[in-house]
Amino acid sequence: MLAAATAALLCALSTAVPAAPAPSGGSAAPWTAQPAAGGRPYVYLEGPPGTVLEDALSVTNRGDRPLTVRLATKEGRTAAWIALASDRLTVPPRTRADIPFAVTVPTAAVPGDHSAALVATVAGRQSAVRVRLRISGPSLAALTVEDVRLDGERIHYALVNRGNTVLSPRLAVRAHGLTRQLLARPARPLPVTLPPGRRIELTEPWPDPPGLDSVDVSLQATAAGGAHAEGTAEALYVSPGAAGAVGALGLGIVAGGAALWRVRRRGRHPYDDDTATMGAVW
Incomplete structure (x- = not known):
C-alpha cells in the first residue's frame, strides 16, 4: 500500500x-x-x-x-x-x-x-x-559533554545529542583552584540547536585564567526533556612569568601540592597507581 x-x-x-x-x-x-x-x-x-x-x-x-x-x-x-x-x-x-x-x-x-x-x-x-x-513514538532527550580540555584562555568541549529530539542546550561552567573557586558561570542558553545524532565542537572563553594554579573545570549541560550531562578536565596553569619567578623548586611544590590535594579529595593513597596525571597549560 x-x-x-x-x-x-x-x-x-x-x-x-x-x-x-x-x-x-x-x-x-x-x-x-x-x-x-x-x-x-x-x-x-x-x-x-x-x-x-x-x-x-x-x-x-x-x-x-x-x-x-x-x-x-x-x-x-x-x-x-x-x-x-x-x-x-x-x-x-x-x-x-x-x-x-x-x-x-x-x-x-x-x-x-x-x-x-x-x-x-x-x-x-x-x-x-x-x-x-x-x-511519532517514545521520545528521549539525551546529551553528553565530551573532549573537555583547557588551552590557555579557552575551554574546549563538544556537545553530542544522544537522543531523538532536537535540543537547545544550556551550559554552566565551574572552575576550582587549589584554594579557591576561579570561575562560576550560571547556566545560560547556548546559541546552537542540536538535531538528533549531531555533534558540535564549542569553546568557552576564559580571559583571565590563573598564572599559577592547579585547575579543575566542570561543564554542566542541560536541555528540555530532562537531558543532563557533565564533562570535566584538569590542568596545571603555569604562565611564563610565574615559572620564572617561582623556579623549579616552586613548581615542584605546586605540582606536589596539587597531587596531594587530589589524593585527599578522592580518598586515595598518594602511592596508588591510578593517581591522576595533570597536564601543563602555558
Missing part, C-alpha cells in the same frame, strides 16, 4: 497557476521557492514509522521568461526518504508550479525530530526550503 501511494505521487504532474507579475524596472527573472499553500516558513510533517507523508514545493516565476529549475534534496539520511515528482522542470513566465513530493518513513525509523531540505537551483542560484519531520 505504501509503495502504491508513493508511485501515485511520483506519477502526478506539477500544477501551474498564474503568478503575480514581476515588478518593472529589471530584466532579471525573479523567482522564489517555498512550501506549497503559502504562508509556511517550512514544511512540517508528522507520522509514525512505516507511513508515506505527502506535501508539495512551490516555485514561482514572476519574470517574463521561462525558468528552468533543478530540484534536489540534501542533509543526510532523512533526505534519502524524500522522493520528488520531478528533479527538473520549466516554469513559464508569471506562473507558479507546485511540485509534489513524498516522504517514506522507514519502519525502523527512530521516533523523534528529523530534518532535511529541498533545494531549487536556477542558473547557479539556490533556494532551500526546510523540511521538519516528527516521527
